[in-house]
Amino acid sequence: MSDSTARRPLRADARRNYERILAAAQEAFAAHGAGASLEEIARHAGVGSATLHRHFPSRRSLLEVVFHDRVEALCARAQERAEESEPGAALFSWLGDFNAYAAASRGLAASLLHDGRDTDLLQQNDSCKMMITNAAGELLHAAQQAGAVRPGVHAEDLLTLVSAISLATEHHDDGRAGRLLDIAIDGIRPHRHHRAATNREAP
Amino acid sequence: MSDSTARRPLRADARRNYERILAAAQEAFAAHGAGASLEEIARHAGVGSATLHRHFPSRRSLLEVVFHDRVEALCARAQERAEESEPGAALFSWLGDFNAYAAASRGLAASLLHDGRDTDLLQQNDSCKMMITNAAGELLHAAQQAGAVRPGVHAEDLLTLVSAISLATEHHDDGRAGRLLDIAIDGIRPHRHHRAATNREAP
DNA sequence: GCATCAAGTGGGGTGGCTCTTCGGTTATCG
DNA sequence: CGATAACCGAAGAGCCACCCCACTTGATGC
Numbered sequence: 476m477s478d479s480t481a482r483r484p485l486r487a488d489a490r491r492n493y494e495r496i497l498a499a500a501q502e503a504f505a506a507h508g509a510g511a512s513l514e515e516i517a518r519h520a521g522v523g524s525a526t527l528h529r530h531f532p533s534r535r536s537l538l539e540v541v542f543h544d545r546v547e548a549l550c551a552r553a554q555e556r557a558e559e560s561e562p563g564a565a566l567f568s569w570l571g572d573f574n575a576y577a578a579a580s581r582g583l584a585a586s587l588l589h590d591g592r593d594t595d596l597l598q599q600n601d602s603c604k605m606m607i608t609n610a611a612g613e614l615l616h617a618a619q620q621a622g623a624v625r626p627g628v629h630a631e632d633l634l635t636l637v638s639a640i641s642l643a644t645e646h647h648d649d650g651r652a653g654r655l656l657d658i659a660i661d662g663i664r665p666h667r668h669h670r671a672a673t674n675r676e677a678p
Numbered sequence: 679m680s681d682s683t684a685r686r687p688l689r690a691d692a693r694r695n696y697e698r699i700l701a702a703a704q705e706a707f708a709a710h711g712a713g714a715s716l717e718e719i720a721r722h723a724g725v726g727s728a729t730l731h732r733h734f735p736s737r738r739s740l741l742e743v744v745f746h747d748r749v750e751a752l753c754a755r756a757q758e759r760a761e762e763s764e765p766g767a768a769l770f771s772w773l774g775d776f777n778a779y780a781a782a783s784r785g786l787a788a789s790l791l792h793d794g795r796d797t798d799l800l801q802q803n804d805s806c807k808m809m810i811t812n813a814a815g816e817l818l819h820a821a822q823q824a825g826a827v828r829p830g831v832h833a834e835d836l837l838t839l840v841s842a843i844s845l846a847t848e849h850h851d852d853g854r855a856g857r858l859l860d861i862a863i864d865g866i867r868p869h870r871h872h873r874a875a876t877n878r879e880a881p
Numbered sequence: 882g883c884a885t886c887a888a889g890t891g892g893g894g895t896g897g898c899t900c901t902t903c904g905g906t907t908a909t910c911g
Numbered sequence: 912c913g914a915t916a917a918c919c920g921a922a923g924a925g926c927c928a929c930c931c932c933a934c935t936t937g938a939t940g941c
Contacts, residue, residue, distance in 0.1 A: 662865030
Protein backbone atom coordinates (compact mmCIF):
# COMPACT_ATOMS: atom_id res chain seq x y z
CA MET A 476 0.00 0.00 0.00
CA SER A 477 1.09 3.57 -0.46
CA ASP A 478 1.42 6.02 2.39
CA SER A 479 -1.10 8.44 0.98
CA THR A 480 -2.87 9.30 4.21
CA ALA A 481 0.15 9.43 6.54
CA ARG A 482 3.09 10.55 4.47
CA ARG A 483 4.54 12.25 7.55
CA PRO A 484 2.85 12.59 10.95
CA LEU A 485 1.80 16.20 10.18
CA ARG A 486 2.37 18.58 13.03
CA ALA A 487 -0.36 18.95 15.61
CA ASP A 488 -1.26 22.56 14.87
CA ALA A 489 -1.31 21.82 11.16
CA ARG A 490 -3.77 19.01 11.68
CA ARG A 491 -5.90 21.24 13.87
CA ASN A 492 -6.03 23.95 11.22
CA TYR A 493 -6.81 21.37 8.56
CA GLU A 494 -9.83 20.19 10.50
CA ARG A 495 -10.99 23.73 11.22
CA ILE A 496 -10.83 24.63 7.55
CA LEU A 497 -12.78 21.52 6.67
CA ALA A 498 -15.53 22.35 9.14
CA ALA A 499 -15.78 25.92 7.94
CA ALA A 500 -15.81 24.80 4.31
CA GLN A 501 -18.59 22.29 4.93
CA GLU A 502 -20.69 25.05 6.43
CA ALA A 503 -19.89 27.56 3.70
CA PHE A 504 -20.57 25.19 0.81
CA ALA A 505 -23.88 24.22 2.36
CA ALA A 506 -24.83 27.86 2.76
CA HIS A 507 -23.56 29.36 -0.50
CA GLY A 508 -23.00 26.47 -2.88
CA ALA A 509 -19.78 25.21 -4.42
CA GLY A 510 -18.67 28.71 -5.36
CA ALA A 511 -18.40 30.00 -1.79
CA SER A 512 -15.57 32.41 -1.05
CA LEU A 513 -12.39 30.62 0.01
CA GLU A 514 -11.20 33.72 1.84
CA GLU A 515 -14.41 33.73 3.83
CA ILE A 516 -13.87 30.09 4.71
CA ALA A 517 -10.34 30.83 5.91
CA ARG A 518 -11.58 33.79 7.92
CA HIS A 519 -14.34 31.75 9.49
CA ALA A 520 -11.89 29.00 10.33
CA GLY A 521 -9.60 31.52 12.02
CA VAL A 522 -6.61 30.92 9.73
CA GLY A 523 -4.88 32.97 7.07
CA SER A 524 -5.87 32.39 3.48
CA ALA A 525 -2.35 31.21 2.74
CA THR A 526 -2.86 28.30 5.12
CA LEU A 527 -6.02 27.27 3.33
CA HIS A 528 -4.28 27.39 -0.03
CA ARG A 529 -1.37 25.36 1.28
CA HIS A 530 -3.58 22.57 2.56
CA PHE A 531 -5.90 22.68 -0.46
CA PRO A 532 -4.18 23.89 -3.62
CA SER A 533 -7.44 24.20 -5.53
CA ARG A 534 -11.08 24.73 -4.76
CA ARG A 535 -11.72 21.32 -6.22
CA SER A 536 -9.38 19.57 -3.79
CA LEU A 537 -11.26 21.14 -0.91
CA LEU A 538 -14.62 20.07 -2.29
CA GLU A 539 -13.22 16.61 -2.78
CA VAL A 540 -12.30 16.20 0.88
CA VAL A 541 -15.41 17.91 2.22
CA PHE A 542 -17.71 15.58 0.31
CA HIS A 543 -15.64 12.45 0.77
CA ASP A 544 -17.47 11.13 3.83
CA ARG A 545 -20.86 11.86 2.41
CA VAL A 546 -19.98 10.16 -0.85
CA GLU A 547 -18.72 7.14 1.02
CA ALA A 548 -22.04 6.90 2.84
CA LEU A 549 -23.88 7.18 -0.44
CA CYS A 550 -21.87 4.34 -1.92
CA ALA A 551 -22.56 2.22 1.14
CA ARG A 552 -26.23 2.95 0.62
CA ALA A 553 -25.87 1.52 -2.88
CA GLN A 554 -24.74 -1.75 -1.34
CA GLU A 555 -27.73 -1.81 0.98
CA ARG A 556 -30.12 -1.08 -1.85
CA ALA A 557 -28.62 -3.90 -3.88
CA GLU A 558 -29.13 -6.33 -1.04
CA GLU A 559 -32.62 -5.34 0.00
CA SER A 560 -34.28 -5.05 -3.42
CA GLU A 561 -34.30 -6.59 -6.85
CA PRO A 562 -31.81 -5.03 -9.27
CA GLY A 563 -34.13 -2.61 -11.08
CA ALA A 564 -35.76 -1.26 -7.96
CA ALA A 565 -32.37 -1.04 -6.27
CA LEU A 566 -30.96 1.19 -8.99
CA PHE A 567 -34.02 3.39 -9.23
CA SER A 568 -34.36 3.97 -5.52
CA TRP A 569 -30.64 4.62 -5.22
CA LEU A 570 -30.90 7.30 -7.88
CA GLY A 571 -33.44 8.86 -5.57
CA ASP A 572 -30.94 8.61 -2.74
CA PHE A 573 -28.34 10.28 -4.90
CA ASN A 574 -30.68 13.10 -5.68
CA ALA A 575 -31.54 13.55 -2.02
CA TYR A 576 -27.87 13.64 -1.04
CA ALA A 577 -27.11 16.17 -3.75
CA ALA A 578 -29.98 18.36 -2.61
CA ALA A 579 -28.90 18.09 1.02
CA SER A 580 -25.31 19.06 0.34
CA ARG A 581 -25.21 21.81 -2.22
CA GLY A 582 -22.20 21.85 -4.46
CA LEU A 583 -21.88 18.08 -4.67
CA ALA A 584 -23.52 17.89 -8.09
CA ALA A 585 -21.47 20.79 -9.40
CA SER A 586 -18.38 19.11 -8.03
CA LEU A 587 -19.17 15.85 -9.80
CA LEU A 588 -19.78 17.51 -13.15
CA HIS A 589 -16.58 19.43 -12.41
CA ASP A 590 -16.52 21.48 -15.59
CA GLY A 591 -12.98 20.34 -16.21
CA ARG A 592 -11.63 23.87 -16.20
CA ASP A 593 -10.66 23.86 -12.56
CA THR A 594 -7.63 21.64 -12.34
CA ASP A 595 -7.19 21.83 -16.08
CA LEU A 596 -4.91 18.86 -16.58
CA LEU A 597 -4.49 16.85 -13.42
CA GLN A 598 -7.68 14.88 -13.00
CA GLN A 599 -6.38 11.74 -11.36
CA ASN A 600 -7.60 12.53 -7.87
CA ASP A 601 -11.30 12.96 -8.49
CA SER A 602 -11.92 10.07 -6.18
CA CYS A 603 -15.47 11.16 -5.37
CA LYS A 604 -16.53 10.93 -8.95
CA MET A 605 -14.87 7.57 -9.36
CA MET A 606 -16.40 6.12 -6.21
CA ILE A 607 -19.87 7.15 -7.26
CA THR A 608 -19.35 6.03 -10.82
CA ASN A 609 -18.33 2.60 -9.59
CA ALA A 610 -21.26 2.31 -7.23
CA ALA A 611 -23.68 3.38 -9.94
CA GLY A 612 -22.00 1.08 -12.40
CA GLU A 613 -22.58 -2.00 -10.29
CA LEU A 614 -26.22 -1.25 -9.68
CA LEU A 615 -26.65 -0.43 -13.34
CA HIS A 616 -24.98 -3.60 -14.53
CA ALA A 617 -27.16 -5.74 -12.29
CA ALA A 618 -30.26 -3.92 -13.44
CA GLN A 619 -29.30 -4.45 -17.06
CA GLN A 620 -28.64 -8.14 -16.45
CA ALA A 621 -32.13 -8.42 -14.99
CA GLY A 622 -33.61 -6.66 -18.00
CA ALA A 623 -34.87 -3.70 -15.99
CA VAL A 624 -32.66 -1.25 -17.86
CA ARG A 625 -31.85 -1.33 -21.53
CA PRO A 626 -28.31 -2.27 -22.55
CA GLY A 627 -27.13 0.90 -24.31
CA VAL A 628 -26.92 2.99 -21.14
CA HIS A 629 -23.49 3.64 -19.61
CA ALA A 630 -22.71 4.46 -15.99
CA GLU A 631 -21.03 7.77 -16.80
CA ASP A 632 -23.99 8.88 -18.85
CA LEU A 633 -26.37 8.03 -16.07
CA LEU A 634 -24.26 9.85 -13.52
CA THR A 635 -23.96 12.89 -15.74
CA LEU A 636 -27.70 12.91 -16.23
CA VAL A 637 -28.70 12.75 -12.60
CA SER A 638 -25.97 15.19 -11.60
CA ALA A 639 -27.24 17.59 -14.22
CA ILE A 640 -30.76 17.25 -12.88
CA SER A 641 -29.63 17.81 -9.33
CA LEU A 642 -27.58 20.84 -10.30
CA ALA A 643 -30.31 22.40 -12.39
CA THR A 644 -32.99 21.94 -9.75
CA GLU A 645 -30.81 23.05 -6.85
CA HIS A 646 -32.60 26.38 -6.66
CA HIS A 647 -36.15 25.13 -7.17
CA ASP A 648 -38.02 24.04 -4.11
CA ASP A 649 -40.95 22.57 -6.01
CA GLY A 650 -40.81 18.86 -6.74
CA ARG A 651 -39.07 19.47 -10.02
CA ALA A 652 -36.06 17.34 -9.18
CA GLY A 653 -38.27 14.34 -8.47
CA ARG A 654 -40.28 14.75 -11.64
CA LEU A 655 -37.20 15.07 -13.81
CA LEU A 656 -35.63 12.08 -12.14
CA ASP A 657 -38.77 10.06 -12.90
CA ILE A 658 -38.47 11.05 -16.54
CA ALA A 659 -34.84 9.96 -16.59
CA ILE A 660 -35.69 6.64 -14.97
CA ASP A 661 -38.44 5.97 -17.46
CA GLY A 662 -35.95 6.90 -20.17
CA ILE A 663 -33.54 4.13 -19.30
CA ARG A 664 -36.18 1.43 -19.00
CA PRO A 665 -36.19 -1.04 -21.86
CA HIS A 666 -38.32 -0.18 -24.88
CA ARG A 667 -41.43 -2.31 -24.99
CA HIS A 668 -41.56 -3.43 -28.61
CA HIS A 669 -41.61 0.00 -30.22
CA ARG A 670 -44.98 -0.85 -31.64
CA ALA A 671 -45.42 0.85 -35.02
CA ALA A 672 -44.26 4.35 -35.80
CA THR A 673 -47.31 6.33 -34.86
CA ASN A 674 -49.72 5.14 -32.28
CA ARG A 675 -53.27 6.15 -32.92
CA GLU A 676 -54.88 5.13 -29.74
CA ALA A 677 -57.80 7.44 -29.01
CA PRO A 678 -57.99 8.02 -25.28
CA MET B 679 -47.76 49.19 -28.53
CA SER B 680 -45.08 50.48 -26.21
CA ASP B 681 -41.97 52.29 -27.38
CA SER B 682 -39.61 49.72 -25.98
CA THR B 683 -37.15 49.60 -28.86
CA ALA B 684 -37.05 53.32 -29.72
CA ARG B 685 -37.70 55.19 -26.52
CA ARG B 686 -35.47 57.98 -27.81
CA PRO B 687 -33.41 57.87 -31.00
CA LEU B 688 -30.23 57.04 -29.01
CA ARG B 689 -27.25 59.05 -30.05
CA ALA B 690 -25.16 57.75 -32.93
CA ASP B 691 -21.99 57.02 -30.97
CA ALA B 692 -24.02 55.30 -28.26
CA ARG B 693 -25.62 52.98 -30.78
CA ARG B 694 -22.23 52.26 -32.31
CA ASN B 695 -20.75 51.30 -28.94
CA TYR B 696 -23.81 49.22 -28.14
CA GLU B 697 -23.30 47.16 -31.28
CA ARG B 698 -19.58 46.82 -30.68
CA ILE B 699 -20.17 45.51 -27.18
CA LEU B 700 -22.72 43.05 -28.47
CA ALA B 701 -20.32 41.71 -31.08
CA ALA B 702 -17.50 41.36 -28.58
CA ALA B 703 -19.81 39.69 -26.09
CA GLN B 704 -21.04 37.17 -28.63
CA GLU B 705 -17.47 36.21 -29.36
CA ALA B 706 -16.45 36.07 -25.69
CA PHE B 707 -19.42 33.98 -24.58
CA ALA B 708 -18.80 31.56 -27.42
CA ALA B 709 -15.16 31.27 -26.43
CA HIS B 710 -15.37 31.19 -22.64
CA GLY B 711 -18.97 30.38 -21.75
CA ALA B 712 -21.55 32.49 -19.95
CA GLY B 713 -19.08 33.46 -17.24
CA ALA B 714 -16.72 35.34 -19.53
CA SER B 715 -15.12 38.47 -18.12
CA LEU B 716 -17.17 41.60 -18.75
CA GLU B 717 -14.09 43.75 -18.51
CA GLU B 718 -12.46 41.66 -21.20
CA ILE B 719 -15.53 42.15 -23.39
CA ALA B 720 -15.39 45.91 -22.90
CA ARG B 721 -11.67 45.93 -23.63
CA HIS B 722 -12.13 43.89 -26.77
CA ALA B 723 -14.96 46.16 -27.89
CA GLY B 724 -12.74 49.18 -27.42
CA VAL B 725 -14.91 50.89 -24.81
CA GLY B 726 -14.58 51.55 -21.12
CA SER B 727 -16.14 49.10 -18.73
CA ALA B 728 -18.45 51.87 -17.50
CA THR B 729 -20.01 52.05 -20.94
CA LEU B 730 -20.71 48.35 -20.91
CA HIS B 731 -22.33 48.55 -17.49
CA ARG B 732 -24.43 51.53 -18.54
CA HIS B 733 -25.84 49.74 -21.55
CA PHE B 734 -26.20 46.40 -19.75
CA PRO B 735 -26.73 46.76 -16.01
CA SER B 736 -26.26 43.06 -15.36
CA ARG B 737 -24.50 40.15 -16.98
CA ARG B 738 -27.87 38.58 -17.50
CA SER B 739 -29.19 41.51 -19.51
CA LEU B 740 -26.23 41.20 -21.83
CA LEU B 741 -26.75 37.48 -22.29
CA GLU B 742 -30.39 38.16 -22.95
CA VAL B 743 -29.69 40.50 -25.85
CA VAL B 744 -26.81 38.47 -27.26
CA PHE B 745 -28.91 35.34 -27.48
CA HIS B 746 -32.11 37.04 -28.55
CA ASP B 747 -31.67 36.58 -32.29
CA ARG B 748 -30.57 33.01 -31.94
CA VAL B 749 -33.48 32.21 -29.69
CA GLU B 750 -35.86 33.82 -32.12
CA ALA B 751 -34.50 31.61 -34.89
CA LEU B 752 -34.88 28.58 -32.68
CA CYS B 753 -38.51 29.42 -32.00
CA ALA B 754 -39.13 29.90 -35.69
CA ARG B 755 -37.63 26.47 -36.21
CA ALA B 756 -40.23 25.11 -33.82
CA GLN B 757 -42.94 26.45 -36.10
CA GLU B 758 -41.33 24.78 -39.10
CA ARG B 759 -41.01 21.49 -37.25
CA ALA B 760 -44.67 21.66 -36.27
CA GLU B 761 -45.70 22.16 -39.89
CA GLU B 762 -43.46 19.60 -41.53
CA SER B 763 -43.94 16.69 -39.13
CA GLU B 764 -46.52 15.01 -36.99
CA PRO B 765 -46.66 16.35 -33.40
CA GLY B 766 -44.48 13.75 -31.66
CA ALA B 767 -41.72 13.78 -34.23
CA ALA B 768 -41.87 17.58 -34.35
CA LEU B 769 -41.22 17.90 -30.63
CA PHE B 770 -38.49 15.30 -30.55
CA SER B 771 -36.59 16.67 -33.51
CA TRP B 772 -36.93 20.20 -32.17
CA LEU B 773 -35.40 19.11 -28.88
CA GLY B 774 -32.48 17.98 -31.00
CA ASP B 775 -32.41 21.43 -32.59
CA PHE B 776 -32.41 22.99 -29.17
CA ASN B 777 -29.50 20.89 -28.11
CA ALA B 778 -27.58 21.76 -31.25
CA TYR B 779 -28.19 25.46 -30.73
CA ALA B 780 -27.11 25.26 -27.13
CA ALA B 781 -23.95 23.42 -28.11
CA ALA B 782 -23.22 25.94 -30.85
CA SER B 783 -23.61 28.95 -28.60
CA ARG B 784 -22.12 28.20 -25.23
CA GLY B 785 -23.73 29.96 -22.31
CA LEU B 786 -27.24 29.72 -23.70
CA ALA B 787 -28.13 26.76 -21.53
CA ALA B 788 -26.61 28.36 -18.44
CA SER B 789 -28.49 31.53 -19.24
CA LEU B 790 -31.80 29.68 -19.48
CA LEU B 791 -31.30 27.87 -16.19
CA HIS B 792 -30.29 31.30 -14.86
CA ASP B 793 -29.63 30.19 -11.31
CA GLY B 794 -31.85 32.98 -10.05
CA ARG B 795 -29.07 34.55 -8.04
CA ASP B 796 -28.04 37.03 -10.67
CA THR B 797 -30.83 39.55 -10.81
CA ASP B 798 -32.14 38.30 -7.50
CA LEU B 799 -35.58 39.82 -7.61
CA LEU B 800 -36.36 41.34 -10.97
CA GLN B 801 -37.08 38.49 -13.33
CA GLN B 802 -39.67 40.03 -15.59
CA ASN B 803 -37.38 40.51 -18.55
CA ASP B 804 -36.15 37.00 -19.11
CA SER B 805 -37.72 37.13 -22.51
CA CYS B 806 -35.48 34.41 -23.93
CA LYS B 807 -36.62 31.89 -21.42
CA MET B 808 -40.23 32.82 -21.98
CA MET B 809 -39.97 32.65 -25.76
CA ILE B 810 -38.45 29.20 -25.63
CA THR B 811 -40.84 28.00 -22.98
CA ASN B 812 -43.75 29.08 -25.13
CA ALA B 813 -42.35 27.44 -28.24
CA ALA B 814 -41.65 24.23 -26.37
CA GLY B 815 -45.06 24.42 -24.73
CA GLU B 816 -46.89 24.47 -28.03
CA LEU B 817 -44.98 21.55 -29.47
CA LEU B 818 -45.42 19.67 -26.22
CA HIS B 819 -49.12 20.32 -26.04
CA ALA B 820 -49.65 19.11 -29.57
CA ALA B 821 -47.57 16.03 -28.91
CA GLN B 822 -49.57 15.25 -25.80
CA GLN B 823 -52.85 15.71 -27.69
CA ALA B 824 -51.60 13.21 -30.24
CA GLY B 825 -50.66 10.77 -27.50
CA ALA B 826 -46.97 10.84 -28.32
CA VAL B 827 -46.05 12.27 -24.92
CA ARG B 828 -47.63 11.38 -21.64
CA PRO B 829 -49.82 14.00 -19.96
CA GLY B 830 -47.94 14.65 -16.70
CA VAL B 831 -45.02 16.43 -18.34
CA HIS B 832 -44.87 20.24 -18.16
CA ALA B 833 -43.08 22.59 -20.51
CA GLU B 834 -40.90 24.13 -17.81
CA ASP B 835 -39.78 20.71 -16.66
CA LEU B 836 -38.89 19.69 -20.16
CA LEU B 837 -36.97 22.88 -20.75
CA THR B 838 -35.10 22.52 -17.49
CA LEU B 839 -34.22 18.96 -18.36
CA VAL B 840 -32.81 19.62 -21.81
CA SER B 841 -31.04 22.77 -20.63
CA ALA B 842 -29.46 20.78 -17.84
CA ILE B 843 -28.30 18.17 -20.33
CA SER B 844 -26.87 20.79 -22.65
CA LEU B 845 -25.09 22.52 -19.82
CA ALA B 846 -23.65 19.34 -18.35
CA THR B 847 -22.39 18.05 -21.68
CA GLU B 848 -20.98 21.38 -22.80
CA HIS B 849 -17.44 20.22 -22.14
CA HIS B 850 -17.75 16.70 -23.51
CA ASP B 851 -17.14 16.25 -27.18
CA ASP B 852 -18.27 12.63 -27.27
CA GLY B 853 -21.88 12.04 -28.24
CA ARG B 854 -22.98 12.22 -24.64
CA ALA B 855 -25.44 15.05 -25.21
CA GLY B 856 -27.24 13.06 -27.88
CA ARG B 857 -27.42 9.92 -25.78
CA LEU B 858 -28.77 11.77 -22.75
CA LEU B 859 -31.29 13.56 -24.92
CA ASP B 860 -32.47 10.21 -26.24
CA ILE B 861 -32.96 9.02 -22.69
CA ALA B 862 -34.97 12.11 -21.86
CA ILE B 863 -37.13 11.69 -24.95
CA ASP B 864 -37.80 8.08 -24.13
CA GLY B 865 -38.65 9.22 -20.63
CA ILE B 866 -41.49 11.48 -21.71
CA ARG B 867 -43.04 8.96 -24.08
CA PRO B 868 -46.26 7.42 -22.83
CA HIS B 869 -45.94 4.17 -20.93
CA ARG B 870 -47.01 1.35 -23.20
CA HIS B 871 -49.40 -0.64 -21.05
CA HIS B 872 -46.81 -1.40 -18.42
CA ARG B 873 -47.01 -5.02 -19.39
CA ALA B 874 -45.71 -7.24 -16.58
CA ALA B 875 -42.64 -6.42 -14.55
CA THR B 876 -39.92 -8.06 -16.58
CA ASN B 877 -40.07 -8.45 -20.32
CA ARG B 878 -38.82 -11.67 -21.72
CA GLU B 879 -38.54 -10.84 -25.37
CA ALA B 880 -35.87 -12.92 -27.04
CA PRO B 881 -34.44 -10.96 -29.96
C1' DG C 882 14.25 21.48 31.24
C1' DC C 883 16.14 23.52 27.27
C1' DA C 884 18.32 24.54 22.78
C1' DT C 885 17.70 23.72 17.92
C1' DC C 886 15.48 24.01 13.57
C1' DA C 887 12.49 22.66 9.97
C1' DA C 888 7.56 22.59 9.49
C1' DG C 889 4.05 25.65 9.63
C1' DT C 890 2.00 30.32 9.81
C1' DG C 891 -0.37 34.74 8.34
C1' DG C 892 0.27 39.77 7.04
C1' DG C 893 0.56 41.93 3.12
C1' DG C 894 1.25 42.21 -1.92
C1' DT C 895 -0.25 41.29 -6.81
C1' DG C 896 -3.35 41.17 -10.24
C1' DG C 897 -8.07 40.39 -11.73
C1' DC C 898 -12.88 40.99 -11.28
C1' DT C 899 -17.58 43.79 -10.98
C1' DC C 900 -19.61 47.98 -10.60
C1' DT C 901 -19.75 53.36 -9.50
C1' DT C 902 -18.42 58.09 -9.65
C1' DC C 903 -17.44 62.28 -12.00
C1' DG C 904 -15.07 65.74 -14.88
C1' DG C 905 -14.41 66.11 -19.69
C1' DT C 906 -16.14 65.39 -24.61
C1' DT C 907 -19.40 65.52 -28.42
C1' DA C 908 -23.59 64.78 -31.17
C1' DT C 909 -27.70 67.17 -31.79
C1' DC C 910 -30.87 70.93 -32.36
C1' DG C 911 -32.49 75.71 -32.16
C1' DC D 912 -22.66 78.40 -34.59
C1' DG D 913 -23.45 78.03 -29.76
C1' DA D 914 -25.93 75.78 -25.89
C1' DT D 915 -26.91 71.66 -23.61
C1' DA D 916 -28.00 67.22 -22.41
C1' DA D 917 -26.40 62.75 -23.63
C1' DC D 918 -22.49 60.12 -23.54
C1' DC D 919 -17.85 58.80 -22.59
C1' DG D 920 -13.85 56.37 -20.04
C1' DA D 921 -10.09 56.95 -16.47
C1' DA D 922 -9.81 56.30 -11.85
C1' DG D 923 -11.29 54.21 -7.68
C1' DA D 924 -13.84 51.24 -4.12
C1' DG D 925 -14.56 46.80 -2.65
C1' DC D 926 -14.49 42.17 -3.70
C1' DC D 927 -11.78 37.85 -4.91
C1' DA D 928 -7.85 33.87 -5.57
C1' DC D 929 -3.35 33.10 -5.00
C1' DC D 930 1.78 33.94 -3.65
C1' DC D 931 6.02 35.54 -0.99
C1' DC D 932 8.69 35.75 2.98
C1' DA D 933 9.94 37.06 7.72
C1' DC D 934 8.42 35.20 11.85
C1' DT D 935 6.47 31.64 15.24
C1' DT D 936 6.11 27.10 17.23
C1' DG D 937 5.87 22.04 17.88
C1' DA D 938 8.94 18.14 17.76
C1' DT D 939 13.26 16.23 18.98
C1' DG D 940 17.91 15.21 20.94
C1' DC D 941 20.68 16.40 24.84
